[in-house]
Amino acid sequence: xxxxxxxxxxxxxxxxxxxxxxxxxxxxxxxxxxxxxxxxxxxxxxxxxxxxxxxxxxxxxxxxxxxxxxxxxxxxxxxxxxxxxxxxxxxxxxxxxxxxxxxxxxxxxxxxxxxxxxxxxxxxxxxxxxxxxxxxxxxxxxxxxxxxxxxxxxxxxxxxxxxxxxxxxxxxxxxxxxxxxxxxxxxxxxxxxxxxxxxxxxxxxxxxxxxxxxxxxxxxxxxxxxxxxxxxxxxxxxxxxxxxxxxxxxxxxxxxxxxxxxxxxxxxxxxxxxxxxxxxxxxxxxxxxxxxxxxxxxxxxxxxxxxxxxxxxxxxxxxxxxxxxxxxxxxxxxxxxxx
Numbered sequence: 001x002x003x004x005x006x007x008x009x010x011x012x013x014x015x016x017x018x019x020x021x022x023x024x025x026x027x028x029x030x031x032x033x034x035x036x037x038x039x040x041x042x043x044x045x046x047x048x049x050x051x052x053x054x055x056x057x058x059x060x061x062x063x064x065x066x067x068x069x070x071x072x073x074x075x076x077x078x079x080x081x082x083x084x085x086x087x088x089x090x091x092x093x094x095x096x097x098x099x100x101x102x103x104x105x106x107x108x109x110x111x112x113x114x115x116x117x118x119x120x121x122x123x124x125x126x127x128x129x130x131x132x133x134x135x136x137x138x139x140x141x142x143x144x145x146x147x148x149x150x151x152x153x154x155x156x157x158x159x160x161x162x163x164x165x166x167x168x169x170x171x172x173x174x175x176x177x178x179x180x181x182x183x184x185x186x187x188x189x190x191x192x193x194x195x196x197x198x199x200x201x202x203x204x205x206x207x208x209x210x211x212x213x214x215x216x217x218x219x220x221x222x223x224x225x226x227x228x229x230x231x232x233x234x235x236x237x238x239x240x241x242x243x244x245x246x247x248x249x250x251x252x253x254x255x256x257x258x259x260x261x262x263x264x265x266x267x268x269x270x271x272x273x274x275x276x277x278x279x280x281x282x283x284x285x286x287x288x289x290x291x292x293x294x295x296x297x298x299x300x301x302x303x304x305x306x307x308x309x310x311x312x313x314x315x316x317x318x319x320x321x322x323x324x325x326x327x328x329x330x331x332x333x334x335x336x337x338x339x
Contacts, residue, residue: 026057026280026281028280029048029057029276029277029280029281030057032276032280033046033048033057033059033273033276033277034059036269036272036273036276037059037060037273040257040260040269042060042063043257043258043259043260044059044060044255044256044257044258044269045058045059045060045061045063045065045179045180045255045256046058046059046060046061046180046253046254046255046256046273047061047180047181047183047184047252047253047254048184048251048252048253048254048277049184049185049188049251049252050249050251050281051188051191051243051249051250051251051252052249052250056181056184058180058181058184060180061179061180061181061184062158062179062181063158063179063180064158064177064178064179065177065178065179065180065237065239065256065258066169066170066175066176066177066234066237066258067159067161067166067175067176067177067178067232067239068166068176068232068233068234068237068238068239069105069130069166069230069231069232069233069234069239070178070183070230070231070232070239070240070241071159071161071166071176071178071232072126072127072130072135072166072230073127073183073186073187073208073230073241074147074150074151074156074159074161074178074183074186075123075126075135075138075139075142075147075161076123076126076127076204076207077150077186077189077190077196077204078142078146078147078150078151079119079123079138079142080123080196080200080203080204081150081195081196081200082142082146082150083200084195084196084197084200088119088141088142089119090118090119090120090123091118091119091120092118092119092141093116093117093118094116094117094118094119094122094137094141095114095115095116096108096111096113096114096115096116096117096133096137097113097114098112098113098114099113100113100133100136100137101113101133102132102133102136102165102167103132103167104132104166104167105129105130105131105132105213106125106129106130106131106132106133106134107125107129107131108125108131108133108134109132109133117134117137119138119141122134122137122138123138123207124207126138127204127207127208127211127230128207128210128211128212129211129212130211130212130213130230130231132165132166132167135164135165135166136164136165139161139164140164144161144162144164147161148160148161154185154186154189154195155185156178156182156183156185156186157182158177158178158179158181158182159177159178159179159182159183160176160177160178161176162174162175162176163175163176167234168234169234169235169236169237170236170237170258179256180241180254180255180256181254183241183254184241184252184253184254187241187242187243187252187254188252190204190205191205191243191250191252205228205243208228208229208230208242208243209226209227209228211229211230211231213231213233214227215231215267216229216231216238216240216242216255216267216270216271216274217229217240217242217244217253217255217270217274218274219267219270219271219274220270220271220272220273220274220275220276220277220278220286221244221274221275221278221286222278222284222286222287225244225245225246225278226244226245227242227243227244227245228242228243228245229241229242229243230242233263236258236259236260237257237258238257238260238263238266238267238270239255239256239257240253240254240255240270240274241253241254241255242254244274244277244278246278246281246282247282248281248282248283249281251277251281253273253274253277255269255270255273255274257269257270
């Protein structure tokens with residue numbers, strides 16, 4: 001009996017030691033994020049993960065949201081994972097046809113069909129340019145069932161890809177769905193190269209660091225801060241998921257919005273969440289961005305000059321030139337012949 005009590009006591013002491021070793025989730029950050037999210041209720045969701053300690057916090061983190069273009073991240077992860085397993089050759093070329101073109105973001109819609117691109121290059125365009133045409137070609141090559149099977153194997157319960165165009169919007173039924181925590185956990189796996197080679201990890205994060213749409217998490221951190229993220233934007237939906245690199249350590253941030261009447265309000269919410277996370281995590285203050293300078297347009301006023309014209313013909317006196325000697329040429333008079 002005494003041995004059992006000692007064993008239980010040892011286990012309790014060990015649990016307390018482990019709990020003390022793990023840093024507690026920063027209450028000030030949670031309180032600040034809760035204050036930002038409270039006015040919007042179920043219309044927003046977010047997840048924060050400290051990549052050094054593994055500590056995380058979330059608000060509506062497991063709630064399903066329309067994914068928009070952030071669904072391209074699990075598609076990219078599936079492509080590189082299958083490549084590392086030897087099941088997909090990323091250097092295989094896919095022929096791009098005119099009928100493959102999709103609207104929205106990207107450059108392929110403006111190019112002439114008939115060119116072939118490697119899967120690797122299509123994945124790059126899918127992330128860096130958020131190219132919808134490239135996304136369709138990648139998803140069709142991998143296969144929707146294969147992509148969803150990979151997502152399921154990771155335990156991402158709220159994530160499902162059903163639309164290979166990434167363009168369907170609520171209230172349509174066939175829209176891609178995910179949650180803030182699902183994509184945050186996926187980014188952790190990419191960052192730690194879990195299920196990927198180091199080269200694949202580096203290439204995926206390079207794509208995300210160089211993506212062109214920087215209206216979200218980027219706006220909440222100081223200039224020069226490195227962010228590897230992917231945005232999503234369709235009517236009424238604005239999302240951003242990414243990794244923020246700081247001197248104090250790195251963290252994952254996943255922010256979702258749905259149903260805002262104005263996209264600007266959703267963007268400002270994401271900016272404020274990003275700012276709060278950076279300031280509380282690093283202890284630094286992020287200064288407000290300088291307002292854009294308005295170009296001063298000077299109005300030019302043109303005045304018509306009234307010119308009085310005298311329509312009467314002016315009579316000018318003719319001034320002859322200096323007189324010159326006129327030499328008269330005279331012919332000699334011929335005498336008449338007399339017979």
